[in-house]
Amino acid sequence: MGAIYYGTRTFSKHVGYFGPVQECVNCQRSYKKAYVKYSSWFHIDYIPIVPTKTVYFKACPVCGHGVELKSKEAKAEMAGGDDGSQVLTPHVKHVLSKKPKGIMKADNSYELWLKDEVSGEDILIAGDVEKEVIKSLKKERGYKKVPTEKVE
Ligand SMILES: [Zn+2]
Numbered sequence: 001m002g003a004i005y006y007g008t009r010t011f012s013k014h015v016g017y018f019g020p021v022q023e024c025v026n027c028q029r030s031y032k033k034a035y036v037k038y039s040s041w042f043h044i045d046y047i048p049i050v051p052t053k054t055v056y057f058k059a060c061p062v063c064g065h066g067v068e069l070k071s072k073e074a075k076a077e078m079a080g081g082d083d084g085s086q087v088l089t090p091h092v093k094h095v096l097s098k099k100p101k102g103i104m105k106a107d108n109s110y111e112l113w114l115k116d117e118v119s120g121e122d123i124l125i126a127g128d129v130e131k132e133v134i135k136s137l138k139k140e141r142g143y144k145k146v147p148t149e150k151v152e
Pocket residue numbers: 024025026027028029060061062063064065
């Protein structure tokens with residue numbers, strides 16, 4: 001008989017960009033806010049059984065500065081829908097030339113970028129970080145498939 005694991009798991013999902021274009025008080029970039037849904041589920045053996053809690057996070061898509069919203073508030077603010085006028089594509093660069101040579105050294109040669117498909121600008125979100133940091137940023141922002149490009 002194997003052990004049964006149970007507890008809660010949280011899933012994150014980037015829902016879209018809503019509301020007016022606003023200058024971020026933290027990074028001074030002007031974008032519509034990104035809305036990320038976090039849903040917690042009670043799981044048994046990692047299979048989600050019942051939802052326990054849902055919250056939203058409304059944040060600057062560049063620096064991540066933002067606030068937590070209750071489901072109801074977030075839904076009201078998102079009611080107008082995402083008009084698709086803001087398209088930001090996340091992508092990861094693994095900068096091989098910055099990769100440490102020693103086997104035991106932490107590989108902090110990863111970068112997370114956000115490409116503004118409208119202006120064409122590529123914005124650095126996090127640089128000189130480890131793969132784990134990229135992973136937690138992806139989770140925090142609710143990004144699903146993010147391509148990794150190897151750069152010499
Ligand atoms: Zn910001």
